[in-house]
Amino acid sequence: MNSFELAARLRTVLPSNSVLHDTEDLKPYECDGLSAYRQLPMIVALPQTEEEVVEVLRICHASKTPVVARGAGTGLSGGALPHPKGVLLSLAKLKRILKIDPFARTAQVQPGVRNLAISEAAAPYGLYYAPDPSSQIACSIGGNVAENSGGVHCLKYGLTVHNILKLRVITIDGEILEVGGEGLDAPGYDLLALMTGSEGMLGVVTEVTVKLTPRPEKAQVVMAAFNDIRKAGNAVANVIAAGIIPAGMEMMDKITTQAVEEYVHAGYNLDAAAILLCESDGTTEEVAEEIERIGAIMNRSGATEIKASRDEAERLRFWAGRKAAFPAAGRVSPDYYCMDGTIPRKRLADVLSGIEALSSKYGLRCMNVFHAGDGNLHPLILYDANRPGELALAEEFGAQILQMCIKAGGTITGEHGVGIEKIDQMCSQFEASELEIFHAIKAAFDPEELLNPGKAVPALRRCAEHGAMHVHRGEEKFPELPRF
Amino acid sequence: MNSFELAARLRTVLPSNSVLHDTEDLKPYECDGLSAYRQLPMIVALPQTEEEVVEVLRICHASKTPVVARGAGTGLSGGALPHPKGVLLSLAKLKRILKIDPFARTAQVQPGVRNLAISEAAAPYGLYYAPDPSSQIACSIGGNVAENSGGVHCLKYGLTVHNILKLRVITIDGEILEVGGEGLDAPGYDLLALMTGSEGMLGVVTEVTVKLTPRPEKAQVVMAAFNDIRKAGNAVANVIAAGIIPAGMEMMDKITTQAVEEYVHAGYNLDAAAILLCESDGTTEEVAEEIERIGAIMNRSGATEIKASRDEAERLRFWAGRKAAFPAAGRVSPDYYCMDGTIPRKRLADVLSGIEALSSKYGLRCMNVFHAGDGNLHPLILYDANRPGELALAEEFGAQILQMCIKAGGTITGEHGVGIEKIDQMCSQFEASELEIFHAIKAAFDPEELLNPGKAVPALRRCAEHGAMHVHRGEEKFPELPRF
CATH class of the missing domain: 3.30.70.3450 (Alpha-Beta Plaits)
Structure with a gap:
């Protein structure tokens, strides 16, 4: 099916103005918050109801068309970067707050609802939604679920996964799953946690039940x-x-x-x-x-x-x-590259010294600003894209920081996700046997790999080409950080 | 391979006295805490090291032999009930506390370590391990992970899944996986949460890194x-x-x-x-x-x-x-049947009234004692197994309580797991499409279904035979509880 046929097919289930196909209409969707990567999608679909989401997925499934779901597009790892031969499925129009239950302290919302809007709606009851990514004015709860977002308060109040109770998820073949529940635990495998942070690879979220927290005195x-x-x-x-x-x-x-x-x-x-x-x-x-x-x-x-x-x-x-x-950072340098790695708290001082040494080595300044309590670093590497070679240097500097995080027993992402940005670092973070398990889980939900292909979990082939040696995580085996 | 050949094969990798084959030696392993169900295993294997666990699993995998892992055997849902043609893999001898790190507030332990032993070892540092199942004197951390155990304190301090950081897991083909990490979040799908509570269906845990909590003043x-x-x-x-x-x-x-x-x-x-x-x-x-x-x-x-x-x-x-x-309960009645269901807290009063009505209907007394804060009920149905028909009545009474939990928007288990006991209720709890996802996840880890076959997730065939109508969870659709 070519793009015109697919657009026509989608217009049989969505209002005509909810299917974008002209290049100028597609342009706003070419990137998310990681604007170094840009790609026009073939088509943008803007469903308004869960039924429309189901129909879009059924059509894509039948026609073997890749689907990239997108929330507010504030993500920083390119998780919502479009696929050139795919449908960009925006959840922005599913933005209703369905219910606030002050007694059970929950809110039931659609994925396009902004993070801060939940707290605003809960404020009259003295409640709020605790996870607060810096982008909370703009980012949507669906995207928060996809990336398992954190924020300043997550040290005490937990990540997204700790603050949600239930999800409605549509699978690639259009089945509706309800995962989680209002109780503290659920029988069966923990699909709620599995879905959270899965970066749009396993299903499309159409409803989220979040926990609300009493506002402190x-x-x-x-x-x-x-x-x-x-x-x-x-x-x-x-x-x-x-x-x-x-x-x-x-x-x-x-x-x-x-x-x-x-x-x-x-x-x-x-x-x-x-x-x-x-x-x-x-x-x-x-x-x-x-x-x-x-x-x-x-x-x-x-x-x-x-x-x-x-x-x-x-x-x-x-x-x-x-x-x-x-x-x-934008005031002191023409460009900056925001990193996101997590390390055990006790290695903070070591890793900060390591970043200082790398900064001298590469001759690039680095601002360190981060969620110290949970060891989530956000080094901002300052560079000037107009100076030949500086972007490449900044990227190499960034990659070295992530390798150092792994060696310190940490991980290559804290809250921004893997997306397209860190897909090669996944080869260092995980063993082939672990990546194989990820692929098998993906296949359990989406055997034809239509949902967000090429993101989050690298193909083993890619790792082999990338030539990354697996650096086994855990400081036990690598007590010393590299010296620069 | 017959049982003698298999025992001989296992003795090539384990000390001879770590492979039990005689009926009298097998007898102590015939049931766990749910003693209404009993089954002798073909062989019991008692490895002492992770390497031995790997070897046992490789042999079972090669010979297509079912494997049932067992911790302390205190489980109440029959999750460790042996398979008649399988190896019962006891982790009891892996009982070393490998490390207490008071600075990072973690303990790294083998699966056979008793829950309470972790707190005892951490006590000199003013720390303890928070989840405290009633069986904490006896139950082991490996079993806690398999069942995602709770306890009186889990309302404030969380379930097992909230109190562990990292697992070493051996897959059925003998691969070692490390899941989770010391940071707050990990890239890739959340295998730590997926493993926790998976009732021995996905892999065998050989090491657990738990969080320790400061003892309150x-x-x-x-x-x-x-x-x-x-x-x-x-x-x-x-x-x-x-x-x-x-x-x-x-x-x-x-x-x-x-x-x-x-x-x-x-x-x-x-x-x-x-x-x-x-x-x-x-x-x-x-x-x-x-x-x-x-x-x-x-x-x-x-x-x-x-x-x-x-x-x-x-x-x-x-x-x-x-x-x-x-x-x-044992003092006021010759026999009792301990149930375990969870409901949204706000339905407590309704469900308690419902249990009272059922008690009159069946003419059996029921003691209600439970973790009220998190809605986890433990009704104890009192009966006399010597009176003809009373056990069957008690079981029917229990099944009705679980149905009521589902209808109230809750689940059929709080902390005891599904095991063999509640496998039929899973047909009511979940839609076929949801069970299919569970099976696909199982297949991602264990395509030949050698790990704990017949437990936790029912075959769709079984649900069809059981004839259970799926009762869709969520009070929205069933605002009224049934009247008895």
Whole structure:
């Protein structure tokens, strides 16, 4: 079936204006948040109901057409990059909040609902949806499920997988699956967890039941400055080792604080090699006690300055700087490459030193800003795409950071997913036998590989061509990080 | 290969005394905690190392011999019931604690390590392993992973899946998989969650890395009495709706409190239709504040008596009664059948009324004792196996309870698993399309169905023969529970 025939076929089940086929209409869908990769899809389908999603999938299945599902397109690993011979299936029009149940503390929503819109709808009941990716104004819950998104608060409140109860999923052959349930556990294999983070490879989500969390009475944040990035890394480990789970624990290095300070005037210590932001939430008494304990630990860990936010305005100002880190990177460098790796917390100081060494080696600056509490790094490699060779250098620098994460017992992604960006690093992360299991699971849902082909899990052939040696994860076997 | 040849073959890779073949040696393995089902295995293998596990699985794979893995054998759904033509693979000898890392707050252990032994080993560091099934003195962590076990504390601290980080798993063809990692999230599909609770159908666990939790400074428990079981059910929902996550919230009805009181002298209110035990843990100040709030909610919910434990001895006495509920059932009835279903918390009062009605209908008493906070019911149906027909009546009563759980939007198991016991109820819980996905996942790991055949996921053929109508879960479609 050629693209005109397929478009015509799709128009028998969708309103005509919900099937886009002209190049200029397709253009807005050519990339997601990873704009270094661009590709026009053959057709864009914009269903408005679950029935229409089922019909689109049935047609694609019958005609062996690849399907790439897309939420808000804010993803940073190219998971929603279109397939040139495929249908880009946008879930943007499925954006109804079907039900808020304040008693059961759940919300039942369609996939196109924005992350923040759920919290807004739940606010009158004193509830909110806890996972808060930086893109939460724009990103949709369907995409959050596909990528198992995190955010500043996920240290205390968990990732997407910990905050959802039930999914309705359409398989490639148009079957409706309900996975999960309202109870704490479900019999059978854990399909809810399997679907979450599967990057659109196993099915298309048409409904999500999320847990809602009571809004804490009070929140306060401590800003601690350190003259040595290793001390800051150890302070993070010390807070956690003391049994405190902060509502958020973020670190920024000197380049970052300097870049954001002139922009948001957060009141950061600009002489510090690194600052930590550590938030406590709960009842007023709990917060007062925890903030005191956090302050004492920062002090013992060698902080040169410790400030607790005095009021809500100051708390928001402290966070505004952190949230502006990515835009601020755009002010100090023409281009930047945002990495996403996760390491065991106790290796923070080592890996930060390693990144510093790599920065000297490649002659490229790197801003370090990240979810320190859960070991999720977001190094921003600064480069100038107009200087010949710098993009390639930045990419090599980035790949070295990810290899270092694996060697430190961590992983190549924290919350941005694998998508197309890190598909080759998957060859380093996993053994062939593990990738084979992934492929077999994929085949259980989608034997013809029509859903998001070429993403998330590399073909074994690709790994062989890429020539990646599998670096077995786990520090036990690689106690030493490479020296640069 | 006949059983003698197979035993000889196994003795080439295991010490001779680790391969049991004589009937009297096999006898102790004929059942697990669900002793109504008994079956001698063909052979019992008792490997002592991971390498030996790999060798046993390779031999079974090559000879197409079914393999049933077994931990401590405390399971209550017959998940470790032997296969008459298979090898019973006991992991009991893999019982080393490989490492306690107090800084990362993890323990790396072999599958045969007892649940409580992990907490004992972690105690010097002020840490413990949170999931605490009633059988925790005896049950092993490998079995906990296979069943995704819970316990009194799982309301606040999560199920097994929330408390493990990494698994080493041997596939049926002897490949070693490492799933999960020390970071918060891992790329690829979530095999850690998929393995957890898969009841020995996908692989054999040889190593578990668990999270350790800091022991709280203080714990206190409130005992609240109610003259109406519906009020007690609503009190549970009210506590949760107020944003409190108790460390444990358990309910017992009148038959249960009376049966246990004369046995443990816990100080329960014996006139109450139901009592609730609700625990708070944390710092001394947190506990004081939370206990006050819990008391106020119990009061508003209509409690006729509210007592907070005055010291640690009284707290332990309050819990001793709860923990003795199963043995106490043995004192008031010659036989009992322990059920395990989960329902949304808000349906507690409805389902309890339904069980009361069923109890009258079948003329059998039923003790209700359960993890109220997470909606996990453990009705104990009392019967006398010596009276003709009573076992069959008890089983029918039990099946009706599970159907009611499904209709209330819940599931047929909370923490005991499906095993052999509830395999037919799986036909009611799931649609054929959902069961097909389960089978396809099974085939991805074990296409010849050698691992624990006949358990957990029913063949579609079996469902057809069983004649179960699929009762679609979710109260939306079945707002009314059946009237008896």
